[in-house]
Amino acid sequence: MSGPLVYLVTGEPSGDRLGAAxxxxxxxxxxDVRFAGIGGREMQAAGLVSLFDISExxxxxxxxxxxxxxxxxxxxxxxxDDVLARRPDxxxxxxxxxxxxxxAKRVRAANPAIPTVHYVAxxxxxxxxxxxxxxxxHVDHVLALLPFEPPYMEAAxxxxxxxxxxxxxxxxxxxxxxxxxxxxxxxxxxxxxLLVAPGSRRGEVSRLMPLFVDSVRxxxxxxxxxxxxxxxxxxVATEVTAGFGDLAPVFVTPEMGEAEKRAAFAAADAxxxxxxxxxLEMAAGGTPHVAAYKAAPLTAMIVRRLLRxxxxxxxxxxxxTRAVPEFYQEAATPEALAAAVSPLLSDTPERAAQLAAADAxxxxxxxxxxxxxxxxxxxxxxxxxxxxxxxG
Numbered sequence: 001m002s003g004p005l006v007y008l009v010t011g012e013p014s015g016d017r018l019g020a021a022x023x024x025x026x027x028x029x030x031x032d033v034r035f036a037g038i039g040g041r042e043m044q045a046a047g048l049v050s051l052f053d054i055s056e057x058x059x060x061x062x063x064x065x066x067x068x069x070x071x072x073x074x075x076x077x078x079x080x081d082d083v084l085a086r087r088p089d090x091x092x093x094x095x096x097x098x099x100x101x102x103x104a105k106r107v108r109a110a111n112p113a114i115p116t117v118h119y120v121a122x123x124x125x126x127x128x129x130x131x132x133x134x135x136x137x138h139v140d141h142v143l144a145l146l147p148f149e150p151p152y153m154e155a156a157x158x159x160x161x162x163x164x165x166x167x168x169x170x171x172x173x174x175x176x177x178x179x180x181x182x183x184x185x186x187x188x189x190x191x192x193x194l195l196v197a198p199g200s201r202r203g204e205v206s207r208l209m210p211l212f213v214d215s216v217r218x219x220x221x222x223x224x225x226x227x228x229x230x231x232x233x234x235x236v237a238t239e240v241t242a243g244f245g246d247l248a249p250v251f252v253t254p255e256m257g258e259a260e261k262r263a264a265f266a267a268a269d270a271x272x273x274x275x276x277x278x279x280l281e282m283a284a285g286g287t288p289h290v291a292a293y294k295a296a297p298l299t300a301m302i303v304r305r306l307l308r309x310x311x312x313x314x315x316x317x318x319x320x321t322r323a324v325p326e327f328y329q330e331a332a333t334p335e336a337l338a339a340a341v342s343p344l345l346s347d348t349p350e351r352a353a354q355l356a357a358a359d360a361x362x363x364x365x366x367x368x369x370x371x372x373x374x375x376x377x378x379x380x381x382x383x384x385x386x387x388x389x390x391x392g
Contacts, residue, residue: 003032004384007088008039008048009079009103011057013200014277015095016040018119018376021166022092023047025377036086038079039094051082057099072099080106087114090384093139094119101135108138115387117141117380121149121160132156141383143376146318147364163375164366167280173266181263191225192345195268195287197278198230198240205236207294208274209243214334215272215341216247222338223345229268231261270344270351272337275312275326280365283315283358288344288351290325292332315357318364323357 020042093100266285
């Protein structure tokens with residue numbers, strides 16, 4: 001008899017990484033488990049035959065999604081039909097809530113017997129708290145990355161396990177790796193190094209690139225010998241390379257693999273980044289950072305009306321501090337960003353406060369405990385066992 005079929009759905013690189021780690025952990029605990037669904041390169045490398053390339057789903061913001069809506073709706077129908085045809089033992093939607101939860105909703109309406117797990121709790125503590133109650137209509141169980149999320153999910157009627165954030169199981173980059181990175185790229189050991197990460201989507205890059213370039217222009221004369229590294233996604237490499245093209249100390253590296261990217265994160269003395277999950281990458285690398293974001297005007301107007309928190313930075317949230325400076329919309333100016341980044345490039349109280357906050361955040365997210373992917377797999381298997389007992 002064949003093993004249980006787990007159908008996974010994600011639509012962006014962050015979900016692809018989570019899904020791949022979950023697949024490996026499920027295989028380790030249940031070698032007979034089978035997979036189907038949609039995922040990116042990492043999930044495909046773990047054994048998933050994806051229905052289609054997820055890159056066409058990696059859009060965000062109202063103005064960015066609207067032109068792609070017909071294509072997205074077509075893919076939504078295609079995935080839903082495939083789930084219903086395969087009748088998996090569990091449907092696991094991973095991140096990408098605007099797409100994956102719509103799949104879950106349609107599947108639940110057509111076949112309520114298929115149990116559904118959503119991996120990455122929606123940030124209802126930040127905005128739109130009603131999303132949890134809506135999600136509970138078609139999701140049975142949630143895997144939460146943050147320790148304070150389960151009560152919100154359980155109050156809405158779902159079961160929920162805090163499994164920890166995947167950043168917590170990442171092996172630290174060694175001092176030898178950092179030295180080797182600088183040597184490979186001709187960066188002196190004592191040269192200040194700034195990492196700039198303007199995002200991975202064309203829309204966010206187009207809004208943040210001019211801001212980040214102008215901020216760097218202000219920093220260069222104030223920090224003699226400053227070098228800048230800009231790891232970028234292949235999808236936006238052309239735009240980013242052109243944007244930084246006339247700044248001599250910059251090198252843009254679209255070919256950088258995952259190991260080299262992590263070495264870059266850790267080798268940098270400070271970073272200027274697009275607000276998002278990359279802030280936890282900075283924490284894991286021990287790199288103090290400043291976060292900024294500029295959404296499309298319509299998206300920003302709607303989000304402002306719904307926001308319920310004072311900080312959107314995950315290091316600040318997990319550590320219970322405000323150590324990481326963050327600037328949004330009109331507050332994000334070159335002068336403000338440069339002034340916030342500058343003290344992080346040397347030994348200052350601001351730098352020390354960020355390093356302490358990063359350490360506290362990583363501990364809260366599960367560092368030192370059992371690997372999040374293993375905990376997530378165990379949680380999914382419990383859902384499978386409950387479903388099997390119910391049907392038996």
